[in-house]
Amino acid sequence: MEQAFHPEPLVSVRELEVTYVTDQGDFRAVDNVSFDIGKSEIFGLAGESGCGKSTIAFAINRLHKPPALITHGEIHFDNLDLLKLSEREMGIIRWKEIAMVFQSAMNSLNPVLPVKEQFADVMRHHLGYSNEQARIRAEKLLDLVNIPRDRLSDYPHQFSGGMRQRLVIAIALSLNPKLIIMDEPTTALDVVVQREILQQIYQLRKEFDFSVLFITHDLALMTQLCDRVAVMRKGKIVEINSAREIRNNPSHSYTQQLWASFPNIHEEAKHIRVTEDISA
Amino acid sequence: MSQPIIEVKSVVKEFLGGGMGSKEVFRALNNISFKLYKGRTLALVGESGCGKSTCARLITKVHSPTRGEILFNGKNITDITSRKELLEYRGKVQMIFQDPFGSLNPTHTIEHHLTRPLLIHKQVSNKKELRAKLEELLTLVELPISDLRKFPHQLSGGQRQRVNLARAIAVGAEVILADEPTSMLDVSIRLGVLNLMKEMKEKMGIGFLYITHDLATAHYIAEETAVMYRGRIVEWGDTRSILRNPIHPYTRLLISAVPDPDLPFHQLVDSEPNYSLSADKIRSLSLNEVDGYRQIDENHFVVNWENEKENVA
Numbered sequence: 001m002e003q004a005f006h007p008e009p010l011v012s013v014r015e016l017e018v019t020y021v022t023d024q025g026d027f028r029a030v031d032n033v034s035f036d037i038g039k040s041e042i043f044g045l046a047g048e049s050g051c052g053k054s055t056i057a058f059a060i061n062r063l064h065k066p067p068a069l070i071t072h073g074e075i076h077f078d079n080l081d082l083l084k085l086s087e088r089e090m091g092i093i094r095w096k097e098i099a100m101v102f103q104s105a106m107n108s109l110n111p112v113l114p115v116k117e118q119f120a121d122v123m124r125h126h127l128g129y130s131n132e133q134a135r136i137r138a139e140k141l142l143d144l145v146n147i148p149r150d151r152l153s154d155y156p157h158q159f160s161g162g163m164r165q166r167l168v169i170a171i172a173l174s175l176n177p178k179l180i181i182m183d184e185p186t187t188a189l190d191v192v193v194q195r196e197i198l199q200q201i202y203q204l205r206k207e208f209d210f211s212v213l214f215i216t217h218d219l220a221l222m223t224q225l226c227d228r229v230a231v232m233r234k235g236k237i238v239e240i241n242s243a244r245e246i247r248n249n250p251s252h253s254y255t256q257q258l259w260a261s262f263p264n265i266h267e268e269a270k271h272i273r274v275t276e277d278i279s280a
Numbered sequence: 281m282s283q284p285i286i287e288v289k290s291v292v293k294e295f296l297g298g299g300m301g302s303k304e305v306f307r308a309l310n311n312i313s314f315k316l317y318k319g320r321t322l323a324l325v326g327e328s329g330c331g332k333s334t335c336a337r338l339i340t341k342v343h344s345p346t347r348g349e350i351l352f353n354g355k356n357i358t359d360i361t362s363r364k365e366l367l368e369y370r371g372k373v374q375m376i377f378q379d380p381f382g383s384l385n386p387t388h389t390i391e392h393h394l395t396r397p398l399l400i401h402k403q404v405s406n407k408k409e410l411r412a413k414l415e416e417l418l419t420l421v422e423l424p425i426s427d428l429r430k431f432p433h434q435l436s437g438g439q440r441q442r443v444n445l446a447r448a449i450a451v452g453a454e455v456i457l458a459d460e461p462t463s464m465l466d467v468s469i470r471l472g473v474l475n476l477m478k479e480m481k482e483k484m485g486i487g488f489l490y491i492t493h494d495l496a497t498a499h500y501i502a503e504e505t506a507v508m509y510r511g512r513i514v515e516w517g518d519t520r521s522i523l524r525n526p527i528h529p530y531t532r533l534l535i536s537a538v539p540d541p542d543l544p545f546h547q548l549v550d551s552e553p554n555y556s557l558s559a560d561k562i563r564s565l566s567l568n569e570v571d572g573y574r575q576i577d578e579n580h581f582v583v584n585w586e587n588e589k590e591n592v593a
Contacts, residue, residue, distance in 0.1 A: 048466040146556050161328070190327040190493055195537040195548075196556045202545045203553075217467055221539040224548075247541050261468045263500040265538055269523040272536040273551055275558045277529050 003228065003241045006038035009076075010178060010211045011060065016073035018055050018064065029055045029068065031235040037179065040205065042212040044226035044243070046219050046258075052235040053215050057181045060213070061098050062090050078178060096126050099172035101165075103184035109156040109164060116152040119171060126175050141170040145200060162193035169201070176208065183215045198225055219258050223247040231255045283354060284315035285455050285487050286339060286373070291348035293334055308334045310511040310569070311348070316455055319481055321488040323498035323519065325534070326508035332491045336457040339489070340375055341366075371401045374448035378460035380440035384432040390443055391428040394418075394450055401451040417446040421476060438469030445476060449484070456480075459491045474501050495538050499523060504579070507531045509566050517580035527574075527582040530566040533559055 018030035030052045037043040045053040058064040060075055062082060075082045077098065082090070102108065110118060119138035123129040129137070139149045145166040147159075156164055165185065172180055182201075186194035202225065205212060216222050222229055223243040230240040231254065239252040250256045293309040296302075308331045316322055324332040337343050339350060341357060350357045352369060360369050377383045384393055394414055397403075404410045415425050421442040432440055441461055448456050458477065462470040478501060480486045490502050498505055499519055506516040507530065515528040526532045552558065570584040 048468060191495075191537040191539075192327065192533055192559055195539075196559060199545065199549060199555050202549055218539060219467070220541040223541045224539050224543060225545050243544065258467060261471045263471075263496045264541070265496045265499045265523055265535070266540040266542070268499065268520065269526070269535050269538075271540065271543060272526070272532050274529070274533050274536050274562060275552045275554065277532055278558045278561050 003245075004035045004230070004237070006036035006041065006228075008039045009036035010039045010041075010078060011037040011213075012074075012076040013056070013060070014074045014076075016056065016059065016075065017071045018052070018059055019069055019071045021067045021069060029235055030059065033073075033232075033235075033237055035230055035237065035240060037211050037213055038227075040209045040211055041228065042202075042205065042214055042226045044214045044216070044222040044229040045232060046216060046222050046229055047232035048217055051232040053232050054183050057100070057183050057213060057215055061094055061100055061181065063094075063100075092126075095122065095172075095177070096175045097177055098179045098181065099175065099177040100181045101168055101172055101183070101185045103187050107164075109167065111156050114153050114155055115159075115167060118167075119152075119174060122171055122174055137174060138170075141174055144173065144204060145170045146196075162189050162197065165189060165193075166197060166200070169197070173204065173208065177210055179211045179213065181213045181215075184217070185214075186221075187216065187218075194221075201225075219246075219255075220262065220264065231258070282317065284317050284351075285353060286316040286489075287351040287354075288312055288314050288335065288339070289349050289351065291335075291338065291345045291350065293331075293338060293343065294346045308511055309338070309345075312511075312513060313348075314506055314513070314516070316487045316489055318454070318487050319485040320504070321477075321481055321490050321502040323490045323492060323502035323505040324508060325492055325495055325498050325505055327493055329510075330508040331511040332508050333459055336375060336459055336489065336491060339455075339457060340373060341369070367401065371451040372454045374451065374453035374456050376441070376444050376448060376456060376458040376461045378464055380437050380444060380464065381432060383444055384440055386432050388431070389428065390430055390432070390435070393432075393443060394428075394447055397447055397451045403450060403452065413450070417450055420449065420480075421446045422472075436469065437465045438473055441465065441473050442476065445473075445480065449480070449486075453486060455487045455489070457489045457491070460493070461490075462497060463492070463494065470497070471500075477501060495523070495534060507534065509563075512569070512583070514566060514585075515580075515582045517577065521577050521580040525576065525580070527576055528566070528585065529562045531582075533562045 014034050016030055016033045020027040020029055033056065045056060047053045055068065059070055070083060116135060116138055120131050120134035123134040123137060138152055142149050147163060147166060186197055214226055223246055226243045229243050229246045230237045233254050239255050246255060250259060291309055291312045295306045295308055297304050297306050312335060314322060324335060326332050338345055344358055360366055394417055395410065398410060398413060404413050414428060418425055418427060423439060423442055462473050465473060474497060477488060481488055490498060492498050502519050504517060505519040505522050506513045509530045515522060515531045522531060526535055565586050568586045570586055573581050573583045575581055
């Protein structure tokens with residue numbers, strides 16, 4: 001598993017073990033997991049529900065709550081030992097350095113505040129911006145995610161699900177984080193909107209040079225987007241390799257099984273470039 | 281071809297909206313027609329809010345159409361009003377929902393879930409028959425008989441969806457309207473449920489309406505597909521023909537967005553840097569209605585759309 005490591009790591013997870021302590025005994029949700037996420041790399045964690053992939057995401061941000069406990073291992077982020085930081089120190093890193101976008105992130109916007117307030121709140125707290133400074137920056141961020149600037153005063157319910165998800169991504173970007181953790185960010189959205197959002201992430205990463213931890217159960221999407229992929233099962237990483245190798249030479253039987261279980265329409269349908277349809 | 285079990289004919293459905301005193305009308309379905317046959321599957325494919333679930337609600341008589349008619353074995357379903365006829369219709373036309381947990385009562389066993397419909401729809405006459413029927417149903421959906429004693433939370437999503445399928449067959453369903461039945465399931469069990477549906481279609485001659493946003497699973501299970509956008513069917517016919525030779529820009533947009541594991545994003549971004557802009561243009565031109573449609577192949581049709589030079593007179 002030498003593919004687990006990266007020559008220039010931003011995040012290093014070593015021998016991580018997360019245990020849920022319950023009355024019926026302990027359940028090891030993450031079992032001896034080690035990997036790196038490189039600088040400006042998109043790293044994928046694939047696996048089915050309950051395999052521990054989201055638990056890892058929460059552990060990196062130290063947002064795991066009891067009964068989940070990190071019982072062993074280390075997490076280093078940019079030369080900081082995250083598990084040794086005080087809660088106050090972690091509070092500064094969370095959001096500012098490590099942003100998180102969840103599956104139902106669009107529901108995490110506050111329904112009774114206009115969008116500009118929610119941008120301003122983040123920037124006031126972490127950057128000490130005035131409302132005017134926050135507005136100027138928020139407008140620039142809206143440009144990045146293709147939402148018209150004049151919609152800053154709108155409320156969340158006035159946006160579609162895909163737009164709300166893009167708003168959350170824009171808010172996540174507002175502090176120039178070094179790492180964005182995306183846990184099934186597009187699972188609740190339509191395929192076209194999914195492609196639009198992920199393409200934007202891909203293009204923004206080139207511009208802003210952040211790393212991404214991308215979590216999904218969709219192996220096809222994962223190998224399309226990520227540089228390296230780890231496949232998880234029952235709390236363990238069963239295979240970790242470059243996305244191309246995971247696609248072309250999956251070595252673990254579980255990875256092969258996952259590939260066999262999804263119908264691929266592209267064996268039938270050839271690739272379409274819609275841009276050509278429109279300019280024609 | 282034989283008579284369809286369900287025929288939806290030029291159906292329009294409008295909802296009044298906008299709150300108190302408002303006269304705002306939202307047209308959820310705009311001139312929808314399709315047929316469901318015994319032992320075949322039709323996939324209704326489209327993004328959320330396109331009206332695909334509304335179609336199922338009209339067929340189950342939850343809503344009634346504003347215009348047009350829906351025929352069940354040649355009979356208009358709005359004329360089905362007597363208690364007896366309704367019971368019979370509801371037995372023959374069953375629905376499966378997306379959330380396999382929400383559609384089972386957490387306080388009752390699987391046995392209860394299957395026994396009730398059998399009794400209500402008078403499928404069994406005595407206790408002995410009931411037991412045999414229950415065992416037959418579970419075997420059919422490939423669940424162990426011991427699962428009868430279990431509660432919904434003790435089963436996985438795929439197993440719960442199997443219980444829902446068993447419940448639909450229990451009452452003698454001829455048509456099953458499956459609304460995103462696999463989208464909440466893990467990939468590895470998704471195929472098992474789809475295969476079961478395939479088997480029910482082939483061996484029991486059940487007709488399926490498979491409602492989904494996922495072209496890949498539609499391709500796997502449905503002989504025919506209808507692509508919907510904002511209340512209209514824009515392209516319909518043989519699933520393979522549509523996938524091999526998609527004509528309508530919206531169908532093409534949908535196919536272009538299905539993840540292709542062999543095409544990494546750096547290539548996508550290089551070849552289409554402004555994908556979002558193109559997608560928006562396609563959405564807005566697909567929204568405008570243009571009269572008429574064309575036949576592409578023996579069983580492959582597409583509506584006309586704006587901007588197409590040969591169609592715009």
